Amino acid sequence: MKKKYQQFQELCCLCPCFLELKCLVGVVFLDAMTSQKAKTVLTLNAEAVDSLKDGINFKKSPEDGKCYIIYKNSDGLRACKNQCKHQGGVFIKDIEDLDGRTVKCTKHNWKLNVSSMKYVNPPDSFLQDELEVEILEDGGLQLVELSPVDPWLADPREPQELQEGEVKVTYLTHACMELQLGQKRFMFDPWLKGPAFARGWWLLHEPPADSMDRLCAADLIYISHMHSDHLSYPTLRDLAERRPDVPIYVGDTSRPVFWYLEQSKVKLTNINVVPFGVWQNIDEHLRFMILMDGVHPEMDTCIIVEYKGHMILNTVDCTRPNGGRLPEKVDLMMSDFAGGASGFPMTFCGGKYSDSWKADFIKNERKKLLNYKATLVRSLQPKIYCPFAGYFVEAHPSDRYIKETNHKNSAEDLNALINKFAPEIKTWTPKPGAVLDLGLALKDPNNR
Incomplete structure (x- = not known):
């Protein structure tokens, strides 16, 4: 399958007319000339990583001489270019900073808090990319x-x-x-029947009775990644028998969704x-x-x-969607919430792996x-937030131990936390078949 993807991409590069064709497995690659790119700008070996000190570290690429800042603390590492967003000046250590978090631009003394990537002088001006x-x-590390x-x-x-x-x-069920x-009509991640991950996960909510009819009537379907709670072959098999040419859209991940x-x-003949x-225009009003994902760009979208x-x-399951840079004040934001650990460490035993x-x-x-x-929700300030993509259960009798011990977050807990710290953001905890009328909700947040 991977070979066919590669061959098709090569044909597309050699002859643009191939973009209009369907290959044998029904996959089309759309024009990627203006697509977003991911470029490695600096690589450090393990010894260099171990030598990073807590706080601010200045590093230069031996390949092109460009400079970068790496900030280290107990939460991990953050990094940016050593370039001020004002007029491109270079940052140096700020001798007035006692906490070791701030750098100062050599041009106009602008100051950047590298721990938050926010400019503090002048305040509330920019966020560092x-x-x-x-x-x-x-x-x-890289x-x-x-x-862009x-x-x-x-x-x-x-x-x-x-x-x-x-x-x-x-809302139909899980991430659908x-x-x-x-x-x-646009459908997300249809898992409507059967288990996922062999028999490890089952739908917590029974989808509405007409869910398959809705799926077959969709104008387009988005599948975020290849995990079987999002790419459900039992569901797609039923879809293919009734409407094999339904338009399905996936990202151009290095590990193809339909591997x-x-x-x-x-x-399926229209993937x-x-x-x-890159904006994909569907009609004069609709585009996507x-x-x-910044952590798993090879497969997550x-x-x-x-x-x-x-x-x-819809950030789905992404660990760090778009490298952490996302649009603010969107009308509706959706994301996963549950967590849990069905594999590690629940299936491990012996040594330190006690209950x-x-x-x-x-x-x-x-x-x-x-x-x-x-x-994340608080920082992005969406008008409405909806937790989803976490409604699964380990229902098989052989997984009883995992079900009883693999506790997960609830959507209600997450929404309560958001309501506590960002009460201006309205939250929606859906049940199967629940409908949010966005036009009404934006006019009157209490009318959802």
Whole structure:
């Protein structure tokens, strides 16, 4: 399958007319000439990483001489270019900074707090564009730059007033949402039947009885990544029998979403692989853009859908969507919330992996995820936030131990935390079949 993807991409490069063709497995690669790129700008070996001190570290690339700043603390590493956003000056250590978090520009004395990537002099001016820090298996690291960092700003559109019923978001189950956008219906990650991860996960919520009919009637489908709670071959097999030519869109990940399509024998004929960071125009009002994950760019993606200038952001399972740079004040934001650890460490035993150790590990991981999601939502300030993509259960009898011990966050807990620290953000905790009328909700947040 991978070979076919590569061969098709090579043909597209040699002859643009191939972009209009369907290959044998029904996959089309759309033009990627203006796509968002990920470039490694600095690599440090394990010894250099170990030598990083707490606080601010200045580093220079031996390849091109460009300079970077790496900030280290107990939470990990953050990095950026050593270049002021004001007029491109170089930062140096700020001798007035007693906490070791601030650098000063040599041109106009602008100051950047590298721990937060916010400029503190002048205050509330800019955010520094952050580089993604990728830790390598050998203990080294790479700094990766996305270009452009905010591709959704291309061709901006002013929001138009939405009428009642014009934009509806219907929750079906787990990560499956149906968006009615004018006359178009857009479906996300349809897992409607059968288990995922062999028999490890099962749907917590029974989807509405007409869910498969809705899926077959969709104008377009987005599948975020290849994990089987998002790419459900049992669901797609039923879809292919009824409507094999439904348009399906996936990101151009290095590990293709439909890696196992040929082996699955599922006959879908209209799979479109789209470049990252490029608006895909569906009609005069509707467009969408797929973005890569900063931590797992080889397989994970998220999506921005825009209708009449109103943005819906779905970060799905991304660990650090788009390297942490996302649009602010979108109309609706959706993300996962549950956490849990069905594999590690629940299936490990012996040594340190006692029940008490695993319970503490899971508790800490859940807490970290809950705080991260709440902090992310608070920083982006969406008008409405909806937690989803976490409604699964280990239902098979052989997984009873995991089900009883693998505790997860609840959507209610996350929304309560957001309501506590950002009460201006309205939250929605959906149940199967629940509908959010975006036009009504934006006019009256209590009318959802």
